[in-house]
Amino acid sequence: MEDEKVTEKENVTIAGHDEYKEHHEPLVRMVKRDTVSRERAIAVRAAAIVSALVVGGILILFMGHNPIFVYGDMVNGSLGSALVLRETARMAIPLLITGMGIALAFKMRFWNIGAEGQIIAGATAASYFALFHHQNMPSPVLLMVMFAAAVVAGGIWGMIPAVFKAKWNTNETLFTLMLNYIALEGIRYLQYGPWRDPGMMGFPVISMFNISARLPRVFGVHVGWIIALVLVALVYIYMKKSKQGYEITVVGESIQTARYAGINVKLVFLRTMFISGAIAGITGFVTVAGANFTISEGVTGGVGFTAITVAWLAKLNPAAMIAISVFLAILQKGSGTIQTIYNIPESAAQLLIGLILFFMLGCEFFLNFKLVFKNSKKEVTE
Amino acid sequence: MEIGTDSVIKLHNISKSFGTVQANKDVSFELNKGEILALLGENGSGKTTLMNMLSGIYYPDSGAIYAGGTEVIIRSPKDSFDLGIGMIHQHFKLVDVLTAAENIILGLKGSAFINRKRLAKEIREISEKYGFSLDPNKKIYDMSVSEKQKVEIVKVLYRGADVLILDEPTAVLTPQEADILFDMLRKMKEDGKAIIIITHKLNEVLSLSDRVCILRKGELVGELQTKDATIQSLTEGMVGRAVNLEIMRDSGALGDERINVSDLTCLNEDGLKALDAVSFGLRAGEILGVAGIAGSGQKELCESLTGLYPIESGSIKFIEDGHTSELTGFSPTEIAKKGVHLAFVPEDRLGMGLVAGLDMVENIMLKSYHNDRGFLIDRKKPKETAEKLIKSLEIVTPGVSTPVRRLSGGNVQKVLLGREIDSKPSVLIVAYPVRGLDINSSYTIYNLLNDERKEGVAVLFVGEDLDVLLELCDRIMVLCSGRISGIVDAKTATKEELGLLMTEQ
Numbered sequence: 001m002e003d004e005k006v007t008e009k010e011n012v013t014i015a016g017h018d019e020y021k022e023h024h025e026p027l028v029r030m031v032k033r034d035t036v037s038r039e040r041a042i043a044v045r046a047a048a049i050v051s052a053l054v055v056g057g058i059l060i061l062f063m064g065h066n067p068i069f070v071y072g073d074m075v076n077g078s079l080g081s082a083l084v085l086r087e088t089a090r091m092a093i094p095l096l097i098t099g100m101g102i103a104l105a106f107k108m109r110f111w112n113i114g115a116e117g118q119i120i121a122g123a124t125a126a127s128y129f130a131l132f133h134h135q136n137m138p139s140p141v142l143l144m145v146m147f148a149a150a151v152v153a154g155g156i157w158g159m160i161p162a163v164f165k166a167k168w169n170t171n172e173t174l175f176t177l178m179l180n181y182i183a184l185e186g187i188r189y190l191q192y193g194p195w196r197d198p199g200m201m202g203f204p205v206i207s208m209f210n211i212s213a214r215l216p217r218v219f220g221v222h223v224g225w226i227i228a229l230v231l232v233a234l235v236y237i238y239m240k241k242s243k244q245g246y247e248i249t250v251v252g253e254s255i256q257t258a259r260y261a262g263i264n265v266k267l268v269f270l271r272t273m274f275i276s277g278a279i280a281g282i283t284g285f286v287t288v289a290g291a292n293f294t295i296s297e298g299v300t301g302g303v304g305f306t307a308i309t310v311a312w313l314a315k316l317n318p319a320a321m322i323a324i325s326v327f328l329a330i331l332q333k334g335s336g337t338i339q340t341i342y343n344i345p346e347s348a349a350q351l352l353i354g355l356i357l358f359f360m361l362g363c364e365f366f367l368n369f370k371l372v373f374k375n376s377k378k379e380v381t382e
Numbered sequence: 383m384e385i386g387t388d389s390v391i392k393l394h395n396i397s398k399s400f401g402t403v404q405a406n407k408d409v410s411f412e413l414n415k416g417e418i419l420a421l422l423g424e425n426g427s428g429k430t431t432l433m434n435m436l437s438g439i440y441y442p443d444s445g446a447i448y449a450g451g452t453e454v455i456i457r458s459p460k461d462s463f464d465l466g467i468g469m470i471h472q473h474f475k476l477v478d479v480l481t482a483a484e485n486i487i488l489g490l491k492g493s494a495f496i497n498r499k500r501l502a503k504e505i506r507e508i509s510e511k512y513g514f515s516l517d518p519n520k521k522i523y524d525m526s527v528s529e530k531q532k533v534e535i536v537k538v539l540y541r542g543a544d545v546l547i548l549d550e551p552t553a554v555l556t557p558q559e560a561d562i563l564f565d566m567l568r569k570m571k572e573d574g575k576a577i578i579i580i581t582h583k584l585n586e587v588l589s590l591s592d593r594v595c596i597l598r599k600g601e602l603v604g605e606l607q608t609k610d611a612t613i614q615s616l617t618e619g620m621v622g623r624a625v626n627l628e629i630m631r632d633s634g635a636l637g638d639e640r641i642n643v644s645d646l647t648c649l650n651e652d653g654l655k656a657l658d659a660v661s662f663g664l665r666a667g668e669i670l671g672v673a674g675i676a677g678s679g680q681k682e683l684c685e686s687l688t689g690l691y692p693i694e695s696g697s698i699k700f701i702e703d704g705h706t707s708e709l710t711g712f713s714p715t716e717i718a719k720k721g722v723h724l725a726f727v728p729e730d731r732l733g734m735g736l737v738a739g740l741d742m743v744e745n746i747m748l749k750s751y752h753n754d755r756g757f758l759i760d761r762k763k764p765k766e767t768a769e770k771l772i773k774s775l776e777i778v779t780p781g782v783s784t785p786v787r788r789l790s791g792g793n794v795q796k797v798l799l800g801r802e803i804d805s806k807p808s809v810l811i812v813a814y815p816v817r818g819l820d821i822n823s824s825y826t827i828y829n830l831l832n833d834e835r836k837e838g839v840a841v842l843f844v845g846e847d848l849d850v851l852l853e854l855c856d857r858i859m860v861l862c863s864g865r866i867s868g869i870v871d872a873k874t875a876t877k878e879e880l881g882l883l884m885t886e887q
Contacts, residue, residue, distance in 0.1 A: 029441050029457075031400075243751055243759050250748065253737040259690060260726070260734050261748045262715035 030369045041367055048363035052356040059352065065342050077337025078330040084337075086220045090291055092329035093224045094119075094283045094303045099310035099321045100235045101158075101279030107239060107316050108272050109252040114161065114176025115280045116304030117183035118154040122281025123288045124187055125153030127295040130213035130288065131195065131206070139212035143289065146213065150285035151278040157183065158277015159270055166266035180304070188297045208294045215290040222290030227282065229322075235279070236318040248272050280304065309357065331356065388414040389451070390545055390576045391436065391467070396445035398431055405431040407600045408445070413545065418567060418577045420587040420608070423597035424620050424820035426790045429580045430472075432597070433547050437469035438462035468538025469547040474530050476522045482533045483518035486540050508539050512569045514562065527676065528559040535566070546570065547578045552586060553818060557848065557881070558675075564590050582620070582820050584613045596620055621822055629828050629853040631873075636856070637666025639701055640840040641687070641809055646696035648682045656682040658864040659696070664809070664840045669831060671855035671872060672844040673880050679864040680844045681729065684813050687842070688726045689714040700724075702808055715752075725807035727799050729814045729844075735798045738787035742768040742779065745786055746801050771800040775826065792823030799830060810834055813844040828854055848877045862886050 036044075057067030078088045098115050105112035126146035134142055161175035190206070197207035215222040239245040251258045251268045258265050283303065288295045310328060314320035335349035391413040398406045406428045413419055423429045434440045436447065438459040446453050449465050456462050462469070476485050483501050502518040509516040509532070516532050525533070531551060538546060548567075552560040567577055567590065581587060587594055587608065594611055596604035596619040604619040617625050641664040650656040657679045664670050672680055685691035687698060689712050698709040700722050707720050717724060732738040736745045747764035754760045768782045775796045779789055786794055795815060802810065812831065816824040831854065834841055845851045851858055855872040860883035868883040 237758075241758050243754060243757065246744070246747075246751060246759050249740065249744075250737055253739045254733055256730070256734045257737050257748070260714070260728065262713065262718065262752070264715075 028371050028373055031372050036367050044363050044366050045360070048359040048366075049356070052359035055359075056352045056355050059348070059355070060344075063342075063344060063348060065344070070338050070342060070344075073338055073341055074334030075330075077341075078333035082220070084333065088326070088329045088333045089221045089225055091332055092325045093221075093228050093290075094287055094301075095307050095310050095325035095328055096228045096321055097224075097231060097283045097286065098280050098303050098307035099314065099325060100231055100318055101276045101283070102307050102311040103314070103316040103318065103321070104235065104239070104248065104272055104279070105158075105276040106311055107252050108248045108268070110162070110165070110269065110273060110276075111173045112158065112161075112176050112273065112276055113173060113305070113308065114158065114179050114277075115283075115307055116300045116302075117176070117180035118157045118277040118280035119284040119287070119300045119304055120180075120183040120187050121157035121277070121284065122150035122154035123284030123295050123299045124183075124190070125149035125281070126285040127195075127206070127209075127288050130209040134210040134213050142212055143215065146289060147282070147285055150281040152281075154281015154284060155274040155278035158280065159274045162269045162273035166269045184297060187295065187299065191295075191297055206294050206296065209289065213289060214293055215286065222286065224286030224290040227286060231279065231282070232318045232322060238275075239316075239318065244268075244271065313360065388416070390415050390449065392448040393432075393436075394446045394448065396432065396435060396442045396447070398428075398435060398440060398443050404600050406435075406442075409597070409600075409602045410445075411595050411602060411605060413576050413578060415544075415576055416571055416574050417592045418571050418579060418590055420591035420594045421578055421580045421597065422582060422584075422587055422594055422616060422620055424582060424822065425792055425818070427597040427620075428600040429597055430549055431600075433469060433549060433578065433580060436462065436467055436545075436547060463541050463543070466542060466544040467547065468541060468543030468545065470531065470534045470538065470549065470551060472549045472551075472553065474534055476530060476533060478523045479521065481519050481521050482516060482525075482536070485522060485533055486518075486537045490541065504540065505536055508536050511573070512539075512566045514566055528555055528562070531555070531563070544574070545576045545578070547580070549580045550582075550818075551579065552581065552583060558885075560586070584616050584821075587611070587616060588613065598622055617821055620820070625821060625825070627821075627825075629825075629850065630832055631854060631856075636668050637838055637840075639663040640666045641842075642699040642701060643687075644697055644699075646683075646686065646698065647694045648679075648686050648691055649694050650682070655694075655864050657686065660861075660864075660866055661696075662859055662866065662869060664842055666808075666840050667835055667838045668856040669835050669841040669843050669854060671851040671858040672842065672861060673846075673848060673851055673858055673884060674861035675884055676846075678861040678884075680813065680861060682864075683861070684726065684728065684811050684842070684844060687809075687811060688724055689717045700809070723805060723807040723809070725802035725805055725810045727795075727802055727810075727812040727815055729817070731794055731798050732787065736786050736794065739785050741783045741785055742772075742777075742797055743782050745797060746771075746804075749801070749805065767801075767804055771797065771804065775800050775830075792819045792826075795819060795823065795827065799827060803830065803834060807839060809840045809842070811842045811844075814846060815843070816850070817846070848880050851880075852877065860884055 053071065057071070060067040060070050078084055098119065101118070102112060102115055126149055129142060129146045129149055133145070137145065157179060160179065161170070161172045164170040164175060165172050192204045195206045196204055199207065215224060217223070218226060239248070247258070247263050247268050250261065250263060251265055255265055258268070284299065287299055292299065306328065310321055310324045314324045331353045335353055338344050339346055339349050389412050392411075394410050395408045396406055396410070397404070397408055409432060421429050421433070431440060435442050436456065438456045438461050441457065447456060448454065454465060456465070477488065480488070483498065483505055486505060487496065487501060505516060505518040514532060516529070516536060520529070522530060522533065535546070551563060555563060564586075567579070571577060579591065588611065591608045594604070594606055594608055594616065595602060596616065598620060613627065617627065643663070644661045646657055646660040647655060648657040660679070660683065662670075672683065674680060682691050686693050687709070689709065693710055696710070700707045700709050707722055709717055709722065712720070728734040737748065743761055743765045746767050747759070747761070750764070751759055765782060771777060772779065772782070777789075777793050777796045777800070779793060786797055789797070799812070799815065815827050815831070819827065828850070831841055831843065843851070843855060852872050852875060857869055858872050858875060858880065859869045860867050860880060862884060867886040870879065870883075
């Protein structure tokens, strides 16, 4: 009996092995990279952009156009003349500013997707002074007051979810998202109700700002670009060199460690989210005072969400965000141009942008991993 | 090469590298039916990587694996299961909200419905066969560490594993729990299973295994029968040179009482007493050991002393130069502001003591940055400290700007302990300072603690290895379910005495 059992068992194992022979060496497998050289990183990213352009080109071919001309006009339409260049810069400004606000929160692993709401809060507060108090003060003072109001309103809007997170550990992602809708409905109410311009013959719009509530221009673009660049420097120093920035990093990495080190975690939550929201509020201010000269329910133009891409692609580095936000602005402006020239539908142009972003985000995989193909073992042992 | 009839697994010239790091180089060995093979090596010697290739997590760069005499390719954990290989990882891979039985069948093919009765019966049969008990319907979150480990073991047995690989299974167990585990493993061996146990605890190797394979820097440097091995020979094989295994107890004259704890009571999350009327004194120039089964209140004791855990009642006083300060109810920052220099090396090094993603400089300044004047941070001083520590503690790191997560366990601990000692504390609290560390690093840590004692620092040492506690400490305080069941003189106490106090009802 005993012997029989053993043989039976061995049979099972051997049968298992027979089935096993069918397994072949994997054709492709992933190997994590240790470090990536600078040249290689640039090469991979360049390859990603080329692939995106090729795939996008096929898409354009299908729509019956010559990809080379279409791409050429995209570049021309966003960088080709001083006029469009200014327009592109104007589109990059809100992305850059908001991206920095988001980066501060993300560094703390506080998933603030409420920049839309914070922009609206800042824009609304600035508009209040522009619409109803412009006659009471000279232009520079008015603009300062609008700026301050936007900072405070955006900051408070950003701080609310942090208060709830600190006190009751609520989920900040849902909370910030919901606050977007509250802010949006708030501005709608004002647009269709109390702030509606009676002189617009029934159109639900808010009147244009007085000239004293408009930001001056430098090199043809409103001074928002200077504000943005100054903010880049400030946020960079704050994140990398200041004690408070260090606290944000520690809290983001481990709340336990922060407590152990004697950091007041709740205070860091509140303070950082105030600053994050305040920076988004500044976006609201420069948009209404520099670009739109009025406020409407569409004031954000989706910047609050696009800026998440900016922050992420730039790996939360403020300096890198300059390049990323300009790049996204070029894509957006360029896609607008080809829509008019080639009569390409907006959705197709958006698809093109989506493709390029997909390849850019996707190439990060190839920076962190390499693929090893069957029979190429030599490469590995090198 | 001749393959014996009893050979279940054979590795031939296995190599694996990660980037520029060669984790394994030309490793060959065999595993036979009905034997326990100990795989021995210091941290980073490639033990876990090697076993991960058997369990399908990594794929070797070169070399071949044979099972039952045929060459096999293991591409995934599933392939590994099919071959009857089951690995029990150091960090359990269980779903907390499911029961033991649910975790055991997770991922297995079967009918759409679970026959819970039959499953429970099968699980009971397996556990009874190897002499332990496991409640199939208990949720994982209600389980102790050793119960979770049993679930992992039954999981691989249920899948029909004939080869079991255990990665440092006793790192999280008490001595008693470890003995139970060893009995189980011996029964499995008698049943014809082949077992590989990864460890660096030498006494375990000697008492449990039949054969030992020693890895050093990714290469197999020794293969011997356990009966021919001694602690000394195994250590030399692991480290590559002779190591002095004696701990010096440099007890000088004891100083005055520095910390006075009276009637300290703390509650856990469920409102039960985690510490129950604990009273003791800690004197300058002594190492007071704390022994006890895991979860007897050690963590709460350390954290309440340092202001990190809320105190229900009782008091903690700090006495230095005849001046007494009350520490009860103050935060770590407030305690530091009183001029009380407490240093704390917590159990969870990378989750609490250090920031894993930051580099050494940024970790060194963790507790001192708020003393910098002004808005900006000073990196110069912590950088100097980091460089000094690298030299004095022989920390192996590519540089001060490498994230500490990339360092090996022993070097991580040296960074943490080095930072705490560098702050010139008058009280040093260390929790499980050598857990997961290899022999060399462990002895470095013991020596550092000894030096602190000589400097007149009051040291509280929470440990798990009773032999070490007895050799190193002046007195040992035993915690049992949050109460002090005894404080003994370490020079005269025995291991059995401590064991009894640990389980006293």
